[in-house]
Every structure is written in C-alpha cells, then in structure tokens.
Amino acid sequence: DQQVKQNSPSLSVQEGRISILNCDYTNSMFDYFLWYKKYPAEGPTFLISISSIKDKNEDGRFTVFLNKSAKHLSLHIVPSQPGDSAVYFCAAADPNAGGTSYGKLTFGQGTILTVHP
Amino acid sequence: KAGVTQTPRYLIKTRGQQVTLSCSPISGHRSVSWYQQTPGQGLQFLFEYFSETQRNKGNFPGRFSGRQFSNSRSEMNVSTLELGDSALYLCASSLVPGLYGYTFGSGTRLTVV
Numbered sequence A: 001d002q003q004v005k006q007n008s009p010s011l012s013v014q015e016g017r018i019s020i021l022n023c024d025y026t027n028s029m030f031d032y033f034l035w036y037k038k039y040p041a042e043g044p045t046f047l048i049s050i051s052s053i054k055d056k057n058e059d060g061r062f063t064v065f066l067n068k069s070a071k072h073l074s075l076h077i078v079p080s081q082p083g084d085s086a087v088y089f090c091a092a093a094d095p096n097a098g099g100t101s102y103g104k105l106t107f108g109q110g111t112i113l114t115v116h117p
Numbered sequence B: 001k002a003g004v005t006q007t008p009r010y011l012i013k014t015r016g017q018q019v020t021l022s023c024s025p026i027s028g029h030r031s032v033s034w035y036q037q038t039p040g041q042g043l044q045f046l047f048e049y050f051s052e053t054q055r056n057k058g059n060f061p062g063r064f065s066g067r068q069f070s071n072s073r074s075e076m077n078v079s080t081l082e083l084g085d086s087a088l089y090l091c092a093s094s095l096v097p098g099l100y101g102y103t104f105g106s107g108t109r110l111t112v113v
Helices: none
Strands: A010-014 A019-025 A032-038 A045-051 A056-059 A062-067 A072-077 A086-093 A105-107 A111-116 B005-007 B010-013 B019-024 B031-038 B042-050 B053-057 B064-068 B074-078 B087-094 B108-112
Touching: A010 A019, A019 A032, A019 A086, A019 A111, A032 A062, A045 A056, A045 A062, A045 A072, A072 A086, A086 B042, A105 B031, A105 B042, B005 B087, B010 B019, B019 B087, B019 B108, B031 B074, B042 B064, B042 B074, B053 B064, B074 B087
Parallel strands: A010 A111, B010 B108
Antiparallel strands: A019 A072, A032 A045, A032 A086, A056 A062, A062 A072, A086 A105, A086 A111, B005 B019, B019 B074, B031 B042, B031 B087, B042 B053, B064 B074, B087 B108
16 A cells, blocks of 8 residues: 555656656655655655645755645755756655654655756 | 764675664664665665664564664664565664654665575
C-alpha cells in the first residue's frame, strides 16, 4: 500500500524555468512533510519541510505548497539550475505511528529531475 | 562538522550469511533511523532509535535487527541473508526524532550473491 505517491517518474526542464514536482498521500494522519534531494552514490539531502498547519513554506529558490483537502503537496524550484538535476523524494510523517515520534518517514518513489542548460 | 558516517561503503555477502552495518551519527544527534532503498520499493523505513531505545520499527522480517549504543552509534544486523536483501542501506540522524529533517549518510551498498 503506497501511502505516498510521486506519479511522475521523471521531469525535464529548461534552465531558468520553474520545476514543479508533485506528491500525493493517502494517510490523513500525516501531519509533517519533507522534500529530499538525492544525487547518485550519496544519501538524500534534506531540502525543505512543511507542517500541516501551514499551506506554504519558502526557502530561497524552493517553495513547498500543501493542499490538505486534496492530500497533495508540491515543490516549486524557481529558477531551475543544472545543479538541481537529481532525484527528488517527498516524505511524510505521522507523529503517532508507533508512539509519539516523527522518526518514521514514509517516502514516495522519487522523481528524476533533469535541468537542461 | 563531520556528517553521518556509514561503514562499510560496499559489501558482498553470500546467501545464508549474516551482516552487520555500522552508523555513526552527527555529533550530538541522538536519533538514528535506518532505511532500505531498492529500485522496486524505493526508501523503506527499517527502525528508529532514540537514546538507545527502539521507538519505531518498519514492516521487515525478524531477520532485520538493530541497536543503538550509549554514544548514539547504531548498528543493524541482517541474518540468513536472501538475494532480495541486496539494497542500499541508509542511516540518518537527527537532534530529535525527525522534526527538523534527518541528515543521511551515503549508505552501505549490500550485494547478496
């Protein structure tokens, strides 16, 4: 049962344009969401997060939007740069899973972003 | 500041053997989680430890076990290895469980032949 889904396996964008990566979830108990970026042969790198009490969080070129009613979140990268080319994972946490803890993250399958110069 | 260190980086084992993977978290981090990454299943949660106590466990068979030491270093063990256990095993640490995003190590690539 895939509770967090990234339906687009890949996305190709021109340098300078906007990249929009999407993520859907089914578990209404998730209340904290994170985006990670992963380069080959490296571990995922934390990018940005959002709590369910917000609908938007910005950090530089990265903005995450959360639509709780649609159980949908998206990551916007503006402007996109060739160095952003990587696999992007969204992840969700249910603090009440197995006790009070945000320690268990449920990840999507990832989207490969390619930014062309 | 040193990151999350996982050893070894690469490992080849034979079916039926057991393996122990090690993770040293960022200094001061007390929360450690383990994930398995495979092409078909993506990143799957294995365990979470905080202050030497297992707080969460994923849906993996009992062959997968782990522990955390008083210095926050963690190990995971897989017994009676199967071909399907071939994967990248990632360790992540955080100051407190998860809230500010985990920092991941580069992983241990385990190949079972």
